[in-house]
Amino acid sequence: MTIAELTISPLTVPAALDADDAADFRAYGELNRQICDEQVGIPDLAPDAAQMLPGWQDDTDSLDLGFVARDGADIVGMVTVSFAQEADANAAEVDLLVSDAHWGRGIEDALLARAESEARSRGRSVLQIWSLHRPEETSRMLVPRTRWGRIPATPLSDLLDAHGFTLEQVERNSEFDLRADPAPLEAALAEATQAAGPDYRVVEWLLPTPPELRSGYAAVLARLSTDAPSGDMDFVAEVWDADRVARRDARLTGAGQTVSVVAVEHVPTGDIVAYNELVIGAERTGVTHQFGTLVSKDHRGHRLGMIVKCANLLRWRELVPDATVVSTFNAEENRPMLDINEAIGFRPVSYAGAWQKKL
Structure with a gap:
């Protein structure tokens, strides 16, 4: 696949998970859990589609948008962008979901660019994203600007660094x-x-x-x-x-x-x-x-x-x-x-x- 063959379309938010147009949202829930499993071996860190749907259906306090990347009919990745609805909110929160099987083909770059474009179009001046990491020491450890904690470098952290993101903080999952x-x-x-x-x-x-x-x-x-x-x-x-x-x-x-x-x-x-x-x-x-x-x-x-x-x-x-x-x-x-x-x-x-x- 080349980037020219990649299509990116909006994620449909269905009225219910058994609706005719709910397949992509169900796939979103499955991919979310798959990514957590691949990255840290804990799929239950991610909510499933049923847990997420009510929040996506109500945009009063936070507007959630998603985009689905396809190679032909096959879903090869997704990205979501969340916008707090306070009048003085500056940031857009991004979640990038590309599995190991599809990483490194340019899909992650295209989806991240789509998220940034969406944030700019809605007047946001800050992008935020979280990466997951196993509790291990490797040859390349990253220290945040707070100077508290450290995390091993991953393909996602390398991507974010290459796209101008700064590691601000490390959180411990216990x-x-x-x-x-x-x-x-x-x-x-x-x-x-x-x-x-x-x-x-x-x-x-x-x-x-x-x-x-x-x-x-x-x-x-x-x-x-x-x-x-x-x-x-x-x-x-x-x-x-x-x-x-x-x-x-x-x-x-x-x-x-x-x-x-x-x-x-x-x-x-x-x-x-x-x-x-x-x-x-x-x-x-x-x-x-x-x-x-x-x-x-x-x-x-x-x-x-x-x-x-x-x-x-x-x-x-x-x-x-x-x-x-x-x-x-x-x-x-x-x-x-x-x-x-x-x-x-x-x-x-x-x-x-x-x-x-x-x-």
Whole structure:
């Protein structure tokens, strides 16, 4: 195949996965998992098509576009581009999906160029993309601009470097064995609760979020975009309210996913000041994903991160007894959160590189 024979067309977003026009979207879900398997041996890092579809159908908060590369009738790669919808958002988030079998034929270059063209046409001045890496030392290790962490070079990292991207940050992907003895979690939770004192209390729920908690939850979700360590990645300050929480809840539960939230309320003010989310697909087996975890800056130092993590892990064992592991990503410079993870038994299984290009 030559690049002249390559065709790139928009990814159709179907009304349902069994619709007549849903084949490409189902292929997108399969390719997403295949790439994670090839790159780090963990296909469950990627959501499947059913989990992704509700988000693609609702562009209120984020607009998702996809492009499919074909050699004749055969799909040989895809690229997706996501646009945050805040008025002052500068960045477009890219995910490049080309399997090992098709890498090196120019497909990845053509898809990356298509994504950049789409970002420029929509007025974005920054491209962002994440690469996955095995936890190994090789002859070429890459260090991000934060100087925290290092990752082995891969064909994708070489491509990004050649196209003018800069490695800004390294994130650690860690897993927790849900079948392990819960006693250390229980002890850590009791100790952290005593240290926090009576000004803080635990609140927990399953999505959808109860209406009376949506505004408070919105406030702490908004802080994730500004309070979490992100190096020099250009992240917009997200705007959240109760309606956006309800929309997000609908997207997450629309595919039958179960989502547990454990939060901490600051009793004197009634504010939600810390939270942790655990998510699993409709089958309720296998890998659980930790989504957001945050302690508001004004309330750090009270062991609240330990409280929300341990309380939700213990709760999860009862809610979803067939789940096996919890997977989470944390910036390498986020030592307070990594210290908690390491203390309660999370272990590193892969890494991610956060790359950025100024257009």
